[in-house]
Each structure stands twice: as C-alpha cells, then as structure tokens.
Amino acid sequence: MARIRAIAALLLLPLLLSGCWNAREIENLLYVNALGVDFVDNKFEVYAQILSFSTIAKQEAGGERSTSGVAIAKGSGDSFVSALFSLYPANQEQMTWSHIRSLVLSEQVLKSPLLDQVIDELDRFYEFRYTIWTYATKDPLMDILTPKQVFKQPVIYSQLSNPQDLHKQNSVIYPMKLFQFVSKRDEPNKVVYLPMLSINRKTWSEDNKPLPQLKTTGACMLQNKEVKGCWPRSELLGLRWLDKHTNRSLLTLKKGKQPLANLVLQKPKVKIQPLLRDNQVTFQIDVELLGFIPQYHHISPVREIEKEAAKKIEEQIRGLYEKGRKQQMDTLQLGHTLYRKYPQEWKRMQQNGALPLQPSSLGAVNVKVTIYDGGISKVKQVR
Secondary structure: OHHHHHHHHHHHHHHHOOOOOOOOOHHHEEEEEEEEEEEEOOEEEEEEEEEOHHHHHHHHOOOOOOOOOEEEEEEEEOOHHHHHHOOHHHOOOEEEOOOOOEEEEEOOOOOOOHHHHHHHHHHHOOOOOOOOEEEEEOOOHHHHHOOOOHHHOOHHHOOOOOOHHHHHHOOOOOOEEHHHHHHHHOOOOOEEEEEEEEEEOOOOEEOOEEOOEEEEEEEEEEEOOEEEEEEEHHHOHHHHHHOOOOOEEEEEEEEOOEEEEEEEEEEEEEEEEEEEEOOEEEEEEEEEEEEEEEEEOOOOOHHHHHHHHHHHHHHHHHHHHHHHHHOOOOOOOHHHHHHHHOHHHHHHHOEOOEOOOOHHHEEEEEEEEEEEEEOEOOOOOOO
C-alpha cells in the first residue's frame, strides 16, 4: 500500500512544478523600439518603430546586411491611449512595449495638457519604462523613425537609441532619459533642455547617393511646464560650459577676423552663487576648464590663448543669458539656484513661479582655462 502511495505522489509531483506554459516565442512578438507622438487636427498620432531582431541577430553573427529591418505602425485617436489601441486591429502578432528605447515628441505635444496625458499613460502602463531616451522634433515623425544607417547597420545602433557615446565625443546638449525629463520639468523655475532631432540630408552619402541621418540640431526648452521655444544648436553654445556632463567640446578662437587656434575643452567645474544684498540678488558664476590645442593657426603664447578662450566662453554664457532673459526664460538656472539655496528669498522675490531677471542680475562671470597639452606635436609653445 505504501508503495502505491509513493508512486501516486511521484506522478502528482510534476503537476506542482512551475513551467513556461504561457511563454511565447520571441519571433512571435512585435518589439517596439521607438515611439513617436504627435498631435494633428485635434487628434493624437502615434508612430511605433518596430525592429526585426532576426535581422539584427543575423548581422551581428556576420551575416549579410540586406534590409534595414524597420517597420512603422501609425495610429490615431482622440486620446493618447486610444491612439495606441488603434494600432492593435491591424497587427498580425502581439505587440510588446517593454523594450522601447526612445520616445520622440513633436513640438505640439510638449504643450500642456497634452504632455501630461502622455506622461500619465507612460506612468500607468506597466510595460513602459522611465529609462528611455526622450527627444523633441519639428520634423515629420515618419522621417525621424525611418533613418537609413551607414552600411545598412541596424537602427538599434543609431543616434536615436544610443546618443551617449556621441555626446562623450562632442558635448553640446546632454541627452536625457524620461525620468530625468519628468523630474526636471516638475522643478520650480528650472529650465529643461530637451534635445531636438532633425534629419540631416547633406553630410552623409553612400554609393554617391545622399544618405539622410539623424542629427541633434538644438533643444526645446520648458520652464514651469510651459514650452518657451526651440533654439538651434548655434544659439545654445554657452550651455555646454555650465553642464557638468560635458565631456569635451571644441572652441574656435579668432584674433580679429583671423583664426587663432582650435581648443578642445573638457569637464567644466561650475559654481553659481546667489549674492544677497539690500533685499536684491545678483549671481556670480565661476567656471574652470582644462583643455588642449589640436590646431594652431598662429603660434602664440599659451597664456594669450587661455585668456582669449576665457573671454570667448564668457561671451557665450552672457549671450545665452541675455537671449533667454528677453524671452522671460532663465537659461542659466539662476532662479532655480536661488530656490535651492535660499527658498524663502526665492518665494519673496518670485513672480508667477519664476525669478524676474534684469541685465544686472548676472554679475561676474569668472572663467579660468588651463591648457595642459599641445597634442602630440613636438613644437614647444611659450607659456
């Protein structure tokens, strides 16, 4: 009898074991790699970029690069959620959102309450993650999500999915993940610089044919959840000297109209100090940078180069401040600095959630540039 009971127990044991009964084969799923959101004619439009992972695996294994392996699904609806659900009826396989790497928002969607609706849904649905790269764009989303890669490399290695390595090589506008964007957007008096993507059709060509590529052309700025504007990269050059994430950036110096030298400057150390006096506040900015000289146009003493570089950087910082001030935008985060250090003083001075700025609000901008290297050239420069 005991033997029969033991055999019965052994036969029932497999029923208690967990298994992958509901597991689906990965080739039977549609993986969304990037999501674009636009708002046109009072309707949300969503664009889901779907990659063929079999193509990626084939290429990484050394196989032939035959197709881009990218498909785009477009849906629309009265709300962001209904636009997402409008994609499902035409799907041939189950769509999964848990592998999204990038979110691209049109300039129109950045405005409240549209953006609030998008963030609310991303926050509620468990498959969405907060670690996706987030961008703004003025270009058609279909163009942004279907760039062709050099040598038909997988799109998963494009600037859209992997911007950090490019920023380390040439730092101007720091790429931002969704959780960073949301947290900064909610901070009082803080300006959020959301990188702006466009299609560049001039720089690259392949087989003597133009090869459109993604390019970070500037940033869209929000302050107190309000869109303040989108500026090109050329008007944001002062920003890199105040960003602790800047790894290296090029500065071209001129003496009069003649080029003097090109410098590569690295890892700025920045200190912004609010100075209170007679119930008024001014701000002092101290910036220290190290750099080297990759190119000389006219051999000059290193001290002169350092002095000219400091002067140029101060000009770019003050230019960024003045342009922002004229558009009621605190581009140097002065008001937010006061809010962090002296919150009671900020509450006393603020108007509609922002510190009013005057031309005199920005006091001294002290820039110190130290050239530590002349590259691998054996030519000695006089300090």
